Amino acid sequence: MTLKEKIALCEGKNFWETRDFPQYGIPSIFMCDGPHGLRKQEVTGREPSGVNESRPATCFPAAVSTACSWDEELLGKIGAAIAEEALDQGVGVFLGPGVNIKRNPLCGRNFEYFSEDPYLAGKLAASYIKNAQKNGIATCVKHFACNNQEYRRFNSDSVIDERTLREIYLTPFEIAVREGRPKAVMCAYNKINGVYCSDNKVLLTDILRNEWGFEGVVITDWGAMNDRIAAFKAGCDLNMPGGSNYMEQEVLDAVARGELSEAEIDRSAERIKKMVREAYEVLGNRTGCDYNAHHELARIAAEQSAVLLKNEDDILPLKEWQKIAIVGDMAGNMRYQGSGSSHINPTKLVQPADVLKSRASVEEADVAVVFAGLPPEYESEGFDRDSMEMPPEQVRLIEETAAKNPNTVVVLFCGAPVETPWADRVKGILYMGLPGQAGGEAVKNLLYGIANPSGKLAETWPIRYSDCPSAAYYPQRDGQYREGIYVGYRYYDKANVRVRWKFGFGLSYTEFAYSNPQINGETVKITVTNTGKRAGAEVVQLYIAPPHDGIHRPVKELKRFAKVFLTPGESREISFTLDNRCFAVWDGGWKVPEGKYTVLVGGNPDKLTVAGVVEKAGEKIKVPYWQPGSWYEKPFGPPPLEQWEKMIGSKYVPYTPQKGNFTMNDTLAEMKKDSFIMRILYWYVKISVTRGMKRGTAEYRMMVESSVGSPLRNLQISGGMSGKIFRGLLAIANGKYIKGLRTLLKNDGMY
DSSP: HHHHHHHHHHHHHHSOOOOBBBBGGBOOBBBEEEESSOOOOOSSSSSSSSSOOOOOOOOOHHHHGGGGGTOHHHHHHHHHHHHHHHTTTSSSEEEEBBOOOSSTTOTTTTTGGGSSSHHHHHHHHHHHHHHHHGSSSSEEEEEEEEEESSSSTTEEEEEEEEHIIIIIIIHHHIIIIIIISSSEEEEEEEEEETTTTGGOHHIIIIIIIITTOOEEEEOOOOOOOOOOOHHHHHTTTSSSSSSOTHHHHHHHHHHHEEEHHHHHHHHHHHHHHHHHHHHHHHTSSSSOOOOOHHHHHHHHHHHHOOOOEGGGGGGOSOOSSSSSSEEGGGTTSSSOSSSTTTTBSSSSOHHHHHHOOOSSSGGGEEEEEEEEEEOOGSTTTTTOSSSSSOOOHHHHHHHHHHHHOSSSSEEEEESSSSTTTTGGOOOOOEESOOOOOOOHHHHHHHHHHOOOOOOOSSSOEEGGGSSTTTGGSSSOEEEOOOTTOOHHHHHHHHTTTEEEETOOOOOOOSOOOEEEEEETTTEEEEEEOOOOEEEEEEEEEEEEEOOOOOOOOOOOOEEEEEEEETTTTOEEEEEEOOOGGGEESSSSSEEBBSSEEEEESSSSTSSOEEEEEEEEEHHHHHHHTTTTTTTTTOOOOOOOOHHHHHHHSSOOOOOOOTTOOOOSSSOOOOOOOOOOOHHHHHHHHHHHHHOOTTTSHHHHHHHTTTTTSBHHHHHHHHOOOHHHHHHHHHHHHTTTTHHHHHHHHOOOOHH
């Protein structure tokens, strides 16, 4: 291949396909979104106007739900099923799972991610990946890394200290890569400490490849490429979408002058060729798949992932003889999936109202069941939520129903925690998350006890948003990770802040008891018994409580878990094997501080059993000079800016776009107030991308933020337009009118 051809191979052919070179035996393969089901858009040119038109596929519960199953085997089955459908539909790579940490409950894309805990997220993702790739189809774990907000996601800078980066935000990717061995990793849009992920050699080569052993392809998020020369050096292989020839000439010039070696391009080209050929070989042997069986798996997954948050007076399960009142629009139009690039066109859809019938009006009913939650315009890819509040009409519906009938149950559909001021007024709360296309059947089975709820929350539900440590500074253009390692339960535990429901909490229609805890070396054993009258599943959680006489640490951290199914009266001994990583902190490397570590085991975060103590000789970790007396020793409320700056070792200076210094990394939304030409372009782009869409919908808001909120380089890549057009307009926006016009009129054949 010529150098130009190899560079071309490292960019897609169009929006969804890789580039083919038949003369060299290199075929093209199709990629599509797929965290919880395929979104295959048959159009292969530029992105169609909407994101909701796609070929039918099974819509499994979103990660917000399946994470609550705490079931690695279940996630493996889902991954394998999606891979079967990918093979059936001719898809070589599907983009998922997403393992980004749920840092703040307002992140609009939290429904696509598993947990606030890195160990839980990583283990579930690893099983999903490993089983999905058994038939040869590739997965692409995303978004690497520190992509924890939708606001300004294309050019935000995640400013973070190294310990927090390693212990919290890289750990789920590390587990997914080491254990799942994905064939692809998607690099995120944002910067990390000033360096775009696509350009970040430390992230993509030193850590991902050299330290974790990743051998696959790094694919950009769509339009995430920054500097293609730096990206080749960093180990970023495939620029998507294709069709713009983004920085092709600049790369050729860099090789010619010796700034970039051809060998670095060869490495990326070889990795892409290997992935494409492996997938193409498998795609030649399509066997079809059983979509009906996948619908049943989606139902089972929804049942196993539901979390029973309240069950006063054992109001659930319902009895067949009871008169039930069904209340709320979501009974017939449940929220079963998120909005944005993961939106799936389901093969079939069963609503609660299809399988449940109202037998009374509210006042006359034995039990009133209210179906409520967040509508799609409240949470989506592309924008963050404005608050943790539910729509006022939904709250009013619950409160009015509860006032009329003391036996009220709420079935809740939402992709992230919400404030629940009504929780004390109802007797039962069943959290379904976003349960997928079989959600209606799952709801019926759970309400009537055909299925026993066994889910445990994979994230903390605060009482109010202001209780979150990052609430005071989230989101801003840059992600200020001031809270450090104190994310989710790590903060609430240490700050002793009361929450609505804790991480790891979930009720059942049966009961479980723990007995006979043992520690032998670093093997922990405990017996779990179903002491109730129904068969059910328990999630056994193991936490390590570290010593607190040195470097600051959380009260406890999840290190192991297992889901066990037991019949009434059945007992089973659960065994966990610990390793040094269970006790380690990051201090220029993984180190185990000396001291005594308490091992806690149980299924309820408020009733953990002390299994024993493990004493580690370890090593003495030097306490940072800024730690004594700081927020990080005794966190409460938002961490002060000055203390965070001491922790990261530098003064934080926010970026402000300024006329005269605008760059290709600035957006139309940022430049329009200071530039007439950008104001015109802003309105042109906004009108073009939203033509035919209803204002205020999730799709409309996403498309606006993904266009006028994108850097100019992103618009160039995704729009397939000549780079000189954007460079010319940029020069004009910066007041350099003659230079801008010359650039626009210049006919040099360059992109």
